[in-house]
Structure formats: structure tokens, C-alpha cells
Amino acid sequence: MTSRLLPLCLFLCSSAAAQTVAAASSDIVVSARARAIHDSAIVVDTHADTTQRFLDENFDLGSTDPNDAGHVSLDKARRGNLGAEFFSIWVDPTTHKGHYAAYTLDLIDSVYEQASRHPDRMMMAFSVADVERAHREHKLAALMGIEGGHSIENDIRLLRDFYRLGVRYMTLTWSNTNEWADSSGDVDDATVEHHNGLTDFGKQVVLEMNRIGMIVDISHVSDKTFWDAIATTKAPVIASHSSARALVNAPRNMTDDMLRAVAKNGGVVDVNFFSGFDDENYRQAEAAQAKDLAAAIKQYDDQMKAEGKSATAADRDRIEREYLAKLPRPPFSVLIDQIDHIAKVAGVDHVGLGSDFDGVSGQTPTGMDSAADLPKITQGLLDRGYSASDIHKILGGNVLRVLGEVERVSREMQEGGK
Numbered sequence: 001m002t003s004r005l006l007p008l009c010l011f012l013c014s015s016a017a018a019q020t021v022a023a024a025s026s027d028i029v030v031s032a033r034a035r036a037i038h039d040s041a042i043v044v045d046t047h048a049d050t051t052q053r054f055l056d057e058n059f060d061l062g063s064t065d066p067n068d069a070g071h072v073s074l075d076k077a078r079r080g081n082l083g084a085e086f087f088s089i090w091v092d093p094t095t096h097k098g099h100y101a102a103y104t105l106d107l108i109d110s111v112y113e114q115a116s117r118h119p120d121r122m123m124m125a126f127s128v129a130d131v132e133r134a135h136r137e138h139k140l141a142a143l144m145g146i147e148g149g150h151s152i153e154n155d156i157r158l159l160r161d162f163y164r165l166g167v168r169y170m171t172l173t174w175s176n177t178n179e180w181a182d183s184s185g186d187v188d189d190a191t192v193e194h195h196n197g198l199t200d201f202g203k204q205v206v207l208e209m210n211r212i213g214m215i216v217d218i219s220h221v222s223d224k225t226f227w228d229a230i231a232t233t234k235a236p237v238i239a240s241h242s243s244a245r246a247l248v249n250a251p252r253n254m255t256d257d258m259l260r261a262v263a264k265n266g267g268v269v270d271v272n273f274f275s276g277f278d279d280e281n282y283r284q285a286e287a288a289q290a291k292d293l294a295a296a297i298k299q300y301d302d303q304m305k306a307e308g309k310s311a312t313a314a315d316r317d318r319i320e321r322e323y324l325a326k327l328p329r330p331p332f333s334v335l336i337d338q339i340d341h342i343a344k345v346a347g348v349d350h351v352g353l354g355s356d357f358d359g360v361s362g363q364t365p366t367g368m369d370s371a372a373d374l375p376k377i378t379q380g381l382l383d384r385g386y387s388a389s390d391i392h393k394i395l396g397g398n399v400l401r402v403l404g405e406v407e408r409v410s411r412e413m414q415e416g417g418k
């Protein structure tokens with residue numbers, strides 16, 4: 001909201017909207033100390049959906065367009081000292097039905113194409129050593145994670161091929177249950193065939209991921225799938241973009257028992273920046289509006305069908321943004337509350353950042369508008385008494401530890417011929 005509208009708003013706006021204005025005007029100022037701590041870290045974000053934009057909008061990461069509302073660009077990454085980004089390889093299970101693997105390959109290609117366009121500021125990365133080299137060379141390390149096990153089309157060979165192409169984690173499910181793992185997104189839908197967690201093949205997938213060195217990602221899965229994966233895996237896992245359910249009652253978020261189980265496993269839970277996972281009031285407001293939003297999207301889909309055109313994810317996202325923009329944004333502090341809660345329950349070695357940038361229709365807490373705002377997290381943690389070394393762990397050290405462990409377990413399993 002522009003300041004010009006503020007006096008009018010004081011009279012006319014609802015109290016909720018007025019609170020948002022207040023939160024916006026008391027924006028976090030990053031101190032020189034926080035900036036120095038932040039800039040000396042290797043900052044790793046484990047989930048951004050910017051990849052969709054490469055294909056859907058022909059978006060270039062080198063863009064400096066001031067009107068671009070996107071969360072991630074090379075410029076924004078540099079301003080926020082983002083050192084490594086896991087670009088999400090997400091295949092819409094409805095739109096791409098029948099050719100999941102082919103679209104997975106298209107998305108992988110789009111990340112490589114960005115890296116080859118910007119060799120001076122970006123490089124593909126596949127290991128801890130690569131991320132460290134990118135950091136030394138002041139380049140953004142581009143890693144890839146598949147979001148949704150349906151991408152492998154029930155074929156363990158495709159899983160290995162995706163690893164060979166550089167994919168370093170796979171979320172066992174997206175919001176859809178696939179043929180070997182249940183998702184939190186539809187676990188209550190009786191029309192979907194469920195498996196009570198992971199099937200035997202699902203367990204084989206987890207073990208093969210351990211063997212080849214791909215991180216098992218348990219974001220999005222149902223609670224039973226989570227526990228099956230934890231019982232099966234021989235390496236630490238991550239939740240690449242999940243928050244805490246004790247604070248916000250979303251089925252996608254992790255219970256305190258799950259947080260403790262991830263700690264015991266040596267893994268990391270990377271906090272999602274989506275307001276609907278970080279603020280209970282926002283989640284409830286969003287739920288109250290969900291029916292109207294679904295109707296608006298259906299109307300759009302029907303209209304496209306009638307006109308003989310195909311519906312696009314970009315158009316659907318535009319409609320979603322229009323609706324969600326009506327809800328007041330929560331304050332920045334809810335994001336720090338999430339990190340703090342996970343650090344207290346699981347331990348400071350088991351929390352990280354999984355923004356979900358460019359995948360949440362712009363709905364992040366006030367003050368978190370792009371990767372350029374990442375230093376505010378360091379300020380928020382300093383304000384709550386976190387030490388510089390703990391902040392470095394949260395910003396990326398913990399995730400790099402997991403990636404290193406996954407590499408080690410893979411070597412051991414391969415040497416042992418298992």
C-alpha cells in the first residue's frame with residue numbers, strides 16, 4: 001500500500017488491514033552486525049518454484065525488471081547473499097498426465113539453460129564441494145530437487161537417470177498420492193486409492209535414493225508415509241519446505257513428534273515461508289475463502305475449454321494471487337517464530353530455510369518479498385539471542401551437513417555392494 005492512501009485507510013480500513021499497514025511500516029532494519037554475519041554464511045534455500053517460470057513465462061534469472069513480482073533472480077539472490085538454490089522440478093500431475101518423465105526432463109533442461117546463459121554469476125552444483133566452490137567464486141549454486149515421486153513413473157531406472165542428470169533430492173509425493181506413497185494433500189479423499197503410507201516399492205525407492213546419493217524429502221507426504229520413510233531410510237532426510245504444526249494446524253506441517261524424529265535421524269526441517277503455513281489466522285482466512293477461489297479457477301478452466309484453449313498454470317496463479325491478495329499479510333515475526341520453534345523442539349542443528357519462493361502466489365509474511373530480504377532472517381534470529389555460529393547453521397550449514405552425510409552413506413552402500 002502506498003503512503004498516499006494511509007490517511008484514508010486509518011478511517012476506512014478494517015482493523016486487520018490496519019494492522020498489516022502497521023507491520024509494514026515497522027519493517028525490519030538489518031544492522032551492520034547482522035549484515036556481516038549474514039554475508040559470511042553460505043546461505044542455502046532448499047525450495048524455489050522459479051523453475052516453472054523458466055518454461056511458462058520464458059523468465060530469465062538475469063532479469064532486473066523492477067516491476068517483476070518474482071521472488072528469485074540473480075540480482076535478488078546477490079542482494080540477499082543467497083549462495084545455493086534448490087530449483088524445484090515440479091510436474092503438475094493433472095496437466096501433464098501421461099508424460100511426467102518428459103516434463104521432468106524439460107524442467108531439468110530449463111535450469112541448465114539458465115546456468116549456461118549466466119556462467120559468470122551462476123553454476124550447476126551437485127555436491128557440497130560444488131556449493132563451496134560456487135561460494136568462493138561468488139556464483140549462485142543451482143541444485144535441483146524433484147517435487148513429487150510421480151515423476152519417476154514407477155520406474156527405479158528413471159530415478160537413477162534423474163540422479164545422473166543432477167537431481168539431488170526427491171519429495172516422495174507432492175499434494176497427490178502416487179502409486180507407492182500417500183500424500184497429506186489427499187489422504188482424506190476417499191475417491192483416491194491409498195496405501196497406508198509407503199508400499200514395498202516405495203520403500204525400495206527410499207533405499208535406492210540412499211544408495212545413489214539422493215536426499216529423501218518428506219515434505220508433502222502423509223503422516224504415515226513420513227513414519228515409514230523414517231523407519232526405512234539409512235541416511236538423514238530433509239523436509240525441503242515445511243513448517244511446524246504446533247504453531248499452524250496445516251496437515252502439510254510437521255508435528256513436534258516428527259520434528260524430534262527428524263532430529264534423531266540427523267535430518268533438517270526447512271521452514272516454508274508461505275503465510276498459510278506460518279500463521280494460523282492467515283490459514284483460517286484462506287480456508288474460509290477456498291471455496292470461492294476454487295469456483296473462480298473452475299470458471300476459468302471451463303471458459304478455456306469452451307474456447308478450445310488449454311488452461312495455463314500462469315493464469316491459474318494469477319487468479320490465486322487476486323484472491324489471496326485480499327487477505328492481510330502476517331507480520332515477519334511469524335517466520336522467525338517457526339524457525340525458533342523447530343530449533344527449540346528439534347535442536348538448532350535440525351532447522352533450515354525452504355522458502356517455497358515463487359510457489360506461494362506471493363503470499364509471504366510482511367517484509368519477505370524476495371531473496372533480497374533473506375538478511376532480515378539473520379536480524380530476526382540475532383534479536384532472539386541466536387549466536388553467529390547457530391545462525392550460520394540455520395542459514396545453510398545444516399543442509400550442507402545433510403547433503404554431505406547423504407554422499408557418505410551412498411559411498412558406503414556402493415562400496416559394500418548393497
Ligand SMILES: [Zn+2]
Binds near residue numbers: 147220241
Ligand atoms: Zn510444495
